Amino acid sequence: MFDLHRLRLLHELSVRGTLAAVAEALSFSPSTISQQLARLEGEAGVPLLEPEGRRVRLTAQGEALAAHAARMLAADEAARAELEALQPSLAPVRLAVMQSAAHGLVPGALDVLAETEPRLRVEIAELAPEEGLFEVAARGFDLAVAEQYPGHTREQRALLERRTLGRDAIRLAVAHGDPAATLADLRDRTWVMEPEGTAARLWATQQCRAAGFEPDVRFSLADLTAQVRLVASGHAVGMIPALVFGGDEPATRFIDLPDHPRREIFTAVRRGTTGRPGIRAVRAALEAAIARAPGISGEPAPIE
Numbered sequence: 001m002f003d004l005h006r007l008r009l010l011h012e013l014s015v016r017g018t019l020a021a022v023a024e025a026l027s028f029s030p031s032t033i034s035q036q037l038a039r040l041e042g043e044a045g046v047p048l049l050e051p052e053g054r055r056v057r058l059t060a061q062g063e064a065l066a067a068h069a070a071r072m073l074a075a076d077e078a079a080r081a082e083l084e085a086l087q088p089s090l091a092p093v094r095l096a097v098m099q100s101a102a103h104g105l106v107p108g109a110l111d112v113l114a115e116t117e118p119r120l121r122v123e124i125a126e127l128a129p130e131e132g133l134f135e136v137a138a139r140g141f142d143l144a145v146a147e148q149y150p151g152h153t154r155e156q157r158a159l160l161e162r163r164t165l166g167r168d169a170i171r172l173a174v175a176h177g178d179p180a181a182t183l184a185d186l187r188d189r190t191w192v193m194e195p196e197g198t199a200a201r202l203w204a205t206q207q208c209r210a211a212g213f214e215p216d217v218r219f220s221l222a223d224l225t226a227q228v229r230l231v232a233s234g235h236a237v238g239m240i241p242a243l244v245f246g247g248d249e250p251a252t253r254f255i256d257l258p259d260h261p262r263r264e265i266f267t268a269v270r271r272g273t274t275g276r277p278g279i280r281a282v283r284a285a286l287e288a289a290i291a292r293a294p295g296i297s298g299e300p301a302p303i304e
Contacts, residue, residue, distance in 0.1 A: 004076060006040040007069035008139075009033055010048065010058075014066035015138045018055055025140055073139070074159065077272035081279075090278040092121040096132035096141040099224050100168075101265065104243035105145065108289030109282070117281045128198070128222065129154070136160060136268055143279055145286065147241075148264040149203040160268045165286060166296045167262035169242045172255035175234040183257060187213035192227045192236040195220045204239045207257060228252060243293060265290065 012022040013033075023030045041048045048062035058066060084091055097106060106124060113120055127135065129146035136144045137157050147168070148154050156162075174180050180189075191208075193215070194200040201220075208215040219236055221227050224244045230236040232251040240252065241263060267286060273279055290296050 002043055002072075003040065004072065006036050006043070007065075007072055009036050010040060010062065010066050011069040011073060012138065013037070013056075014058055014063065014069075015134075025138065070159065074270065074272035077270060078275065081273055081275040085275060085277050090117060090120045090281070091276065092123055093143060093276075093278040093282050094141040095122055095124045095143050095145070095282060096127040096135055097124060097145040098129050098132065098147060099126055099222070100147075100241055100243040101145040102126050103225070104246035104293055105165075105286055105289045107246065108292060109285040112285035112288045113281065116285065117278070120278055120281060122282060130198075133157065133160070133268055136270060139270070142269060142273060142276075143282060144268045146266060146268060147199075148266065149199050150261045150263065152199050152203055154199070157268075159270050161271045161274055162266050162268045163283065165265045165267060166290045166293075168265050168296055170239055170257065170261050170263055171242070172237065172257060173228070173231045173240040173250075173252040174237050174255060175232055176253050178234070178237075178253060180237070180255060182255065183207065183211045184213075186237050187211070189216070189237045190219070190235065191215040191217045192219035192221060192230045192238045193217050194227075195222055198222075200239075207239065207261075210258075243296065246293065265296075 009022060009026075012025065013019065016022050016025060019030045019033050022028075023033050026033075037049060044061065044065060046061040047059050048065060049056040050059050102124070110122070113122065125141070127144070129144070132141065132144035133146055133154065135141045137159050145165070146154070172180075172183060172186065174186070180186055193204050205215060205217075219227075219230055221230075224240065227236075227238050228240060228244065228251055231238050231240070239257070243265070267283055269279055269283075
């Protein structure tokens with residue numbers, strides 16, 4: 001019989017790519033990972049790894065066993081979820097959230113959980129949407145809150161189930177007293193946007209190009225609160241989602257963009273864990289929190 005722990009190590013290697021990355025994610029030493037994978041090779045009776053420069057890569061047999069490992073791990077999670085549902089205690093839930101959700105959703109969701117599941121331990125870390133979704137698929141976290149901009153779809157991962165929480169208004173943000181009235185009025189301004197390569201940066205740049213100009217992006221900041229402070233102080237203009245303010249009085253003046261665009265905010269979990277009571281409780285709390293958030297159209301969508 002294959003050892004499930006060793007199968008997970010093989011699966012992690014197939015997802016993360018290097019022994020060092022697996023060791024860091026699971027808090028083991030690379031030598032320990034190598035020893036366990038060597039034992040798995042002995043159980044399999046075929047070579048699972050081969051050298052590639054200073055690294056290793058999966059052989060064809062290794063790739064095949066890693067695919068089976070993913071299915072076995074999913075079945076293990078589904079079994080544990082069913083057992084958890086039959087007992088009163090709840091296992092901790094590890095939640096990865098994008099920054100605007102950390103501001104606009106997490107406090108409200110924790111308020112709900114304090115009433116509905118006061119004994120549930122929720123561990124939260126702020127991660128960019130791309131990283132959060134990857135970590136859920138790789139079993140680093142249990143649930144991610146991420147976003148998808150209009151016209152920009154994110155990769156559909158077979159292991160993940162996505163559920164829409166709502167749609168977040170995206171508007172131009174300028175300092176109070178700024179005379180601008182349209183996007184075209186900002187063609188010669190200094191812009192703040194998220195770093196290059198992010199979906200938010202690509203989407204915002206395309207809006208400016210559609211209005212006939214290339215934005216002068218002098219500030220590339222992943223921290224949306226820092227973006228808001230630059231805009232409020234008059235040093236830049238930007239495109240800010242409503243969720244950032246979490247119901248607080250906005251520090252900037254807003255201008256509507258053409259067609260009033262909204263981004264989709266969604267949760268993602270591994271399919272084998274959807275039945276876990278803790279995950280169901282956290283999802284329900286997030287849905288309750290977003291229903292109270294201004295600037296959000298709460299419209300839970302069918303499961304994907």
